[in-house]
Amino acid sequence: xKSVLKNxxxxxxxxxxxxFAADVNWHExxxxxxxxxxxxxxxxxxxxxxQSKRLSVLxxxxxxxxxxxxxxxxxxxxxxxEKNTDYTICxxxxxxxxxxxTDFSFKKNNNCVHLNSDNYVKSGKIWYxxxxxxxxxxxxxxxxxxIDLSTKKHLIGTETIADASYxxxxxxxxxxxxxxxxxxxxxxxxxxxxxECEFIHALWDSIPAKVSEYLNxxxxxxxxxxxxxxxxxxxxxxDSAAVRINLYHALVYANIRSLRDxxxxxxxxxxxxxxxxxxxxxxxxxxxxxxxxFESSLNDEKYIHVEIDKNADGYRLPYYxxxxxxxxxxxxxxxxxxxxxxxxxxxxxxxxGVVESGEFYATLDKEKYADKLILNRSCGEWLQKSRxxxxxxxxxxxxxxxxxxxxxxxxxxxxxxxxxxVSLCKGGFLTSSLDEIKFQNRYCGDDGFAHKKYQGLRLVxxxx
Numbered sequence: 001x002k003s004v005l006k007n008x009x010x011x012x013x014x015x016x017x018x019x020f021a022a023d024v025n026w027h028e029x030x031x032x033x034x035x036x037x038x039x040x041x042x043x044x045x046x047x048x049x050x051q052s053k054r055l056s057v058l059x060x061x062x063x064x065x066x067x068x069x070x071x072x073x074x075x076x077x078x079x080x081x082e083k084n085t086d087y088t089i090c091x092x093x094x095x096x097x098x099x100x101x102t103d104f105s106f107k108k109n110n111n112c113v114h115l116n117s118d119n120y121v122k123s124g125k126i127w128y129x130x131x132x133x134x135x136x137x138x139x140x141x142x143x144x145x146x147i148d149l150s151t152k153k154h155l156i157g158t159e160t161i162a163d164a165s166y167x168x169x170x171x172x173x174x175x176x177x178x179x180x181x182x183x184x185x186x187x188x189x190x191x192x193x194x195x196e197c198e199f200i201h202a203l204w205d206s207i208p209a210k211v212s213e214y215l216n217x218x219x220x221x222x223x224x225x226x227x228x229x230x231x232x233x234x235x236x237x238x239d240s241a242a243v244r245i246n247l248y249h250a251l252v253y254a255n256i257r258s259l260r261d262x263x264x265x266x267x268x269x270x271x272x273x274x275x276x277x278x279x280x281x282x283x284x285x286x287x288x289x290x291x292x293x294f295e296s297s298l299n300d301e302k303y304i305h306v307e308i309d310k311n312a313d314g315y316r317l318p319y320y321x322x323x324x325x326x327x328x329x330x331x332x333x334x335x336x337x338x339x340x341x342x343x344x345x346x347x348x349x350x351x352x353g354v355v356e357s358g359e360f361y362a363t364l365d366k367e368k369y370a371d372k373l374i375l376n377r378s379c380g381e382w383l384q385k386s387r388x389x390x391x392x393x394x395x396x397x398x399x400x401x402x403x404x405x406x407x408x409x410x411x412x413x414x415x416x417x418x419x420x421x422v423s424l425c426k427g428g429f430l431t432s433s434l435d436e437i438k439f440q441n442r443y444c445g446d447d448g449f450a451h452k453k454y455q456g457l458r459l460v461x462x463x464x
Contacts, residue, residue, distance in 0.1 A: 070138075072130070078139045078146045081117040083237045089113050089138065093130055101126030103262075104140065117142045119235050121198060122261050123188055123461060143237065144188045145398045146463075147326065153180040154325035158440030176417050183325050189318075190458035192389035192400050193408065194253070195239035200226050202256045203249065207293050218244050219293050240386040241456050243406040247423055248291045248304055250317060250409050250457050257459065258314025265309070266316040272305040278420035284308045284413065286422040315459040320417070322460065323410040323426055327439065329396030330403055343434045348393045350404030352437050354430045366433075384430055384454055399458075403427045403437045406456035418442070425455045 067088045068079055081087060090112040091097070099106065099113045103124030106115035113126065121143035128136040157178040200207065200222065209227070211220040221244055245253070248269075255265035272287060279286050287303040308316075318326065330349065346352070364371040390400040402408070407425035416422070428437040 072128075072134075072136055075135065076137045076139065078141065080145060081140055081142045083117055083121065083143050083235065084119060085117045087115055087117060089115070089126075091128055091136070093128075095131045097128050097130045099126060099128055119232070120201070120260075121190060121192075121194075122257075123263075124261065141188050143191060144461075145191045146186070147189050147397050148186045149183040149322070149325050150185060153182050154321075154328050155179075156181045156321050156324045158442075181321060183321060185322070186463040187318075187322065187326075188461040188463060189326060189397070189399065190460070191394070191398055192237070193241040193406065193456045193458050194245070195235070195389055196225060196242045196386070197229070197235035197239040199242045199245060199249075199253060200229060201232065201235060202253050202260070203293075204231055206252070215293065216291075218246065219291065223293070236388075238388040238390050241389050241401065241405050243384060243386045243454055243456055245409075245455055245457055246289070246291050247409065247455075248288045250455075251288070251306060253457075254315045254317065254459055258312070261315075263314035263461070264312040265314045266312045268307040268309060270305050270307075272303050274305065275303055277303075277422060278416060279412075279414055279422060284310075288422075313461070313464060315461045317409050317411045317423070317457060318460045319413050320410045320424060320426075321413070323408065324439065326397055326399060327395070327402050327427065329399070346434055346437070349395065350392065350428075350437055351387050351401065351430050352404040352428060352432045352434055354387075387430065402458075404432060405430050406454065409455050409457045429454075 066085060067090065069090050069092070070077055071092050079089070093111045096110045099108045101124075103122075104115045104118065104126060106113045106126065111128075113128075115126075117140070118124075123144065124140050124142070126138050126140065128138065130136070155178060157176045203222075204226070207226050208223055211223045215223070251267045251269060255267055255269070258265040271290065274287055276287050277289075285305065285307045287305050290302040290304050343353070366372050384406070387405055389405075392401065394400045395402055404427065406429055407427045409423050409425055411423050412421065417424070424442045426439075426442060428441060
């Protein structure tokens with residue numbers, strides 16, 4: 001972990017030049033100077049600051065934002081990229097070293113390399129070897145953010161209670177008090193929710209070509225979406241968020257992405273006749289409903305047993321505490337008392353309160369008990385529409401749409417919170433009111449209570 005924390009991270013790093021410059025130092029984009037004392041405080045976005053006798057400014061030339069100019073002070077570097085974008089990575093090595101790597105196609109040019117970030121959200125590597133034999137690893141995060149959660153304690157939980165002590169016994173229900181917790185993890189996190197295009201192309205061979213009367217509406221929804229696509233076609237970074245992903249397919253999607261990027265899958269999936277959905281008690285394993293695209297509705301009694309490989313380095317759903325920590329960077333725009341009713345400010349960050357004419361939601365009255373019950377249990381089941389990702393302002397971690405649009409699946413770490421659920425969906429929906437987009441709200445735990453299919457996700461990968 002310590003070696004990871006000492007690595008520099010280059011995020012939209014650009015070189016600037018100001019006439020008659022004297023000294024050149026490296027600074028973060030926020031203007032703070034990078035020194036030996038703050039090198040270990042997480043990812044760094046380095047730009048050049050030129051000191052002048054008349055000026056002392058930090059100027060970022062955004063026209064050059066797709067060029068990374070890297071100082072080879074460390075052996076490991078992290079670079080964030082957007083999909084479908086051309087980049088140039090240059091080192092400060094005056095001698096011409098050698099570039100290596102197979103995760104990306106690239107063209108070498110002395111101490112620089114030119115590459116395209118490719119069509120999918122992914123993690124990959126290239127290496128630069130100096131003439132002296134020193135190897136520098138460049139970890140490229142496409143559509144992902146490098147986030148160090150270990151730098152501070154995070155406010156976790158939802159309930160303010162006098163006695164914060166509680167006992168967890170198996171799957172017994174327990175309260176979730178507000179508390180500060182240390183999370184000693186560095187994560188690569190999807191900066192957008194998983195999009196329809198990403199989901200369909202990952203599961204392409206698992207989705208039939210034609211709809212079937214034997215499949216449920218949710219599976220036929222994805223089959224119909226696939227019919228309008230071509231395999232391996234362009235996936236826009238700002239495609240619409242996927243809003244109908246059940247838990248089984250979320251786990252399958254995570255494993256496929258892991259295999260595609262050369263990582264060990266986190267989830268072991270096997271068919272079982274056991275309908276038990278809650279945690280085993282002996283370990284973190286659990287069962288989920290089998291919702292294969294090739295399973296007929298007559299076989300929906302079959303379940304999938306899920307075991308978690310905690311040593312795997314692949315993609316996975318965030319755990320509840322991790323999601324709460326990642327979402328904590330959004331507190332400023334709606335959790336503060338002075339801003340709780342400021343819908344215009346919150347609308348800069350989150351899609352919420354959208355009810356389109358003709359939708360079933362438009363006919364429901366939240367003041368009526370029966371209608372409110374339907375809304376609370378439906379998880380968007382009434383044909384909620386989607387929106388493009390990344391169109392609003394990101395939170396403090398650089399994550400987009402973490403609230404609103406569609407709730408995000410989280411896994412619970414071996415214990416249930418409210419009933420016998422193994423996952424909770426957090427963040428709210430496109431149709432949620434501002435009041436409903438709160439940390440304490442939860443949606444659609446997989447407890448067998450209702451069909452909870454309208455859920456989204458973003459994945460994480462733990463950097464070890």
